[in-house]
Amino acid sequence: MRKHPNVTHLLASRAARMHRKAWAAAFAALALTSLLLGAFGLALASAGLGHARVERYAGADLVVTGDQNTRFTAKPWGSDPETATAGLTERVRVPQAALKAVREVPGVRAAVADEVFQVGVRGGEATGRPWTAAQLAPHALRDGGGPKHDREVVVGEGTARVGDRITVRTSGTDVTYKVTGIAEGPRPAVYFTSREAHRLAGHPGSVAAIGVTAGPGTSTSTLHSRVRHALDTAGLKSVGHRADGDGAGLRVLTGNGRGGAEFLQVAPARAGLLALLGSVAATVVLIALLVVSSTIVQALQQRSRELGLLRAVGATPRQLRGAVGREVGRVATVAALAGAVAAVPAFLGLRALLDAHDALPPGFELPLSPWLLPTPLLTAGLTLLAARLAALIACARTAKVRPAEALREAAPGRARQITGLVLLFLGVSSAGTATLQHGEAAAAAAGAATVVLVIGCALLGPWIAEGAMRVLGAPMRRFGGAGGHLAAANCTASARRLGAAITPITLVTAFALVQLSADATMTHAAGTQARDAARADFAVTAEGGGLPEGALERIRQVPGVRAATGVTRSTVVLARRETGSPRLERLPVLGVTPGGLARTLDPGVREGDIGELRPGTVAVGRDQARALDARPGSTVTLRFGDGTESRLKVVATYDRELALGAFLFSQEQLVRHMSSPGSDRVLVASDGAGAKTLRAAAPGAKVVAEPAPERLEPEDRALGEVVTVAAVGAIGGFTVIAVLSTLCLITIGRRPELSLLRLAGASRSQLRRMLRLEAAASAVTGLAVGVAVASVPLLAFSAAMARSLPYVAAAQVALIALVVAATTAAGTLPPARRALRDRYPSPEH
Incomplete structure (x- = not known):
């Protein structure tokens, strides 16, 4: 050889x-x-x-916009400084002076100021913009002409006809305009005169963005350099005080980057999707x-x-x-x-x-x-x-x-046993670490614990199988007849083979339970907290363009109203260090009017008085307060949705942060940093006031009795659910194939053994019972070990994040058990068909 x-x-x-x-x-x-x-x-x-x-700026060569990122620099232990970046979802605006500076740049054919705000029209929402900005798309007229007076508008197709009068709700106020033209475009839009659009946007001295087109013979790259130089020379910065100093300069966008000035949610969503x-x-x-x-x-x-x-x-x-x-x-x-x-x-x-x-x-x-x-x-x-x-x-x-x-x-070696025990110890230690962490750090520690524990159990498979047979062997011998005796003897003598069979079952069970239960536990706990916090009898919401101006005060004056709370949703960015490295965490938050809050929305105050909420103060959720070492009287530093950094005094801590967010602000402070300020809805506690009287106090608004509890959802919740379901489905199916493959390989290797048993006098029915009992032992052991492996990190995760026991739907548990049972049977019985079919088999070599 x-x-x-x-x-x-x-x-x-x-x-x-x-x-x-x-x-x-x-x-x-x-x-x-x-x-x-x-x-x-x-x-x-x-x-x-x-x-x-790129939609609204498809016809522009450049777009000048505010810096939609906030940054945080820190020096990790023993390393060079690092900078973390997070996207902002509230529009950072451009000073009006930038328009003049850009128009004076050689090679600029046109520089057009744009405004973007939401308006309500005929029960729906549309984007409000100045008509001059339509040329940046470009959106041409299909009928009529452009607006010449402040009470004239151009609308998108399907909204109205030329000559019609339409009611537009802006900032909670209904105003009637005459339609002078119909414009093309992919999204519902209402175009105003430039003066009216700037007034309705509500930000004097600044614009949302500036679209720039190049003159003949000027390339985009050349124009970009000239505009960039002009803005830097003029020393123009984004509007408002920013936390990151030089990072607050204006941005000049080209190519696909122009879309970032239109869809502000994309940059944060992209970072979340990558993570x-x-x-x-x-x-x-x-x-x-x-x-x-x-x-x-x-x-x-x-x-x-x-x-x-x-x-x-x-x-x-x-x-x-x-x-x-x-x-x-x-x-x-x-x-x-x-x-x-x-x-x-x-x-x-x-x-x-x-x-x-x-x-x-x-x-x-x-x-x-x-x-x-x-x-x-x-x-x-x-x-x-x-x-x-x-x-x-x-x-x-x-x-x-x-x-x-x-x-x-x-035989399995001592080194394998020691390695498996060490991995089990490390997995349990990682799960214990998760109880001391918060947010993504706790989730990461729990996930690492699951993988380490599964690998440890795979190495300890033969010993786990021996222990399982000490428990299952006696019932199999007592109730299984001759087949039960054969199954118990085979499993006891071939613990290494049984250990190989239970490893993929343990893997699929533990992985599916951890992935499904982690999200379900958070959702269930948040839903419970939201229901516990709900006190309102009615909710008043706007159909489009915000609630009417003064609606909150008028609702409070309605006879029978005990309390009314305006609620606004936004996001903040929390800068922190993890093991010395900089980290920026985006968090959904609520802004509320604190008067009578406990009657409409009870956050479960632990310390302090949430009625003291006003600009310059904040209430902090219990777990976030623990992470920040915050208590009533201390201060925390946060960055609002537009990047503005503020030091805020803590006035209270509360329990129900999974439902209401990690921070509660006064509505007055939160709306200062929003592109479209106003109440999302008003929660009403009533002693007799009905929907009709509330609707009269807020004309055009929608009044809902027994409203859904107020509950904040993470920005990437839908994304996380889809990716998680896809991952569980794909990897679950993959590991099911692995279970089937492993059991098939084991059964194929046992054909000589099965043939020898047939020659020794065992009947087909006895061997079938033996195989069924062995498959049942593999399934039960794998499921039990998988549940045990999953329970360790899940208990740690749920204790750290939800302060409750892990939760998973009973139907999902039943489905996992059914799939494991069916797969185990399919991987054991069909491959042995040949040895069981022959009446006088010959032993295979």
Whole structure:
């Protein structure tokens, strides 16, 4: 054998033909691994290139806008300073003086000031803008002419006809305008004269943005340099005091960047999508490598005697490793390429799912450029590398031993046991760390604990199987008859085989429970807090354009109204250090009118008096107060939605922050930093006032009895739900295939054993019962270990984040158990059909 020139190639080709069924299971696992890694790789690459769609400024060469980012610089321990950046969702405005500076730049053909605000028209909402800015799209007239007087407007198609009079609600006030023209355009819009648009926008001395078009012979790059120089020379900055000093300069946008001035939510959503996909992709990689390694190792372990025989008859370690490497390489290459091809439609399916559930903000483009298509090939290479490494590890022991000892079956080593126990300890420690953390740090610690615990259980599989059989063996012998005795004996004698069977079951159970329960626990706890906080009998909301001016005071004066609270939603940015590194966290918050708040919305005050809320103060949720070491009388520093930084005095702490947000502000302070200030709705506590009288106090508003509880949702909640469901579905299906593959490989390797039992006199019914009981033992043990593994990080996570026990829907638990049971049965009984079918089988070698 040593002198054969192509012995490695010969061994690999012969083995591939003889073990096609065994490699079919490995092929499925490898192909799915390549598919998942390729799909998430494409999603990450696409999100990295993602941008806001250009609509209103498609005809402009440049757009001058405020700096929509806030920054925080800190020096990590023993490292250079680092800067964290977060997008702002409230518009940062441009000083009026910038318009003159841009118009004086050589090569500028036109510089047009734009305003953007929301108005209500005929029960819906539309975007209000000056008619002069329509040329930046450009949106041409389809009928009529432009507005010449302040009470004239141009509207989008389908809103009205030329000559009609329409009522437009702006800042809670209804005003009638005459329609002079109909303009094209993709979105509902109302165009005013420039003077009227600036008045309605409510920001004197500034504009929303400036659209710039280049004159003949001036390139975009040249014009960009000139405009940038002019703004820097004039020393113009974004309007308002900013926390980041020089970072508050104006921005000059070109190309796809122009869309960022239109859709302010896209930049924060893109950062959130990248972080979410990165986290999920890391979990996918770990689980995929674990499953691939387990499948390849199991496929080769079924042939350990064959490999040992080759070693015993003179095959060198190099020849054995080469043969196994070639054999695995052939299967893995084809599987990885098949998965890479399927990754493209899988990514398109994920993108369609995001669109169908409105998980991305309007205007968010996720491109699929041709040069991104090689990404699945890179992930296919990772899959191939993982398969080869697993193969080398699997045959390492057989290749190294001396030929005379090659046929001995090695028992699980002490090093494996110690490593597994250490990993269990580390997993429990990581879960314990989660109880001391807050927010994403707690979630990350809990997720890491799950992965470490699963790997630890995989290493301890034989010992876990031995312990399980001490519990399950007696009932199997007592109630299972001859088949039960055989099943108990087999499971006890082959603990290593049973341990390999329960590992993928543990993986799919733990992963599914953690992913489903983490979100469900937060949602359930937030819903409970929202219901506990609800006190209002009515809610008054605007149909479009905000509540009428003075509506809150008029509602308070209605006979029978005990209290009325104006509620406004916005976001703030919290700057903090984590292990010395800078971090900016975006948080949804509420602004309320504090008078009589406890009668309409009870946040569950712990310390202080929330009635003292006024500009310059803030109330802080209990967990956030603990993280910031804040209490009544202390101060916290926050950045509002427009980037303005303020030091605020804490007047109270409260319990129900999952529903009402980490911070509560006075409405008066919060609206100062919003693009469209005003109440989202008014909560009313009534002692006899009805919907009719409330509607009279707020004409045109909608009055709802027994309103839905006030509850803040994270900005990326819909996105997180879709990605989580997609990840659970994909990886859940992937691990189910892994369970099926592993059990099939084990059963295929047991065919000689089953044939020998038939020759010894065991009936088909006895062997079927034996296999069923063994499958039941594998399923029950895997489910029990999976639940135990999941419960450790879930208890820590729920205690840190929700202060409650973990929650998961009973239907989802039943579905997990049903899938595991069905998969275990499918992986055990059909592969043994041949040995059970033959009346006089001959033992296979």
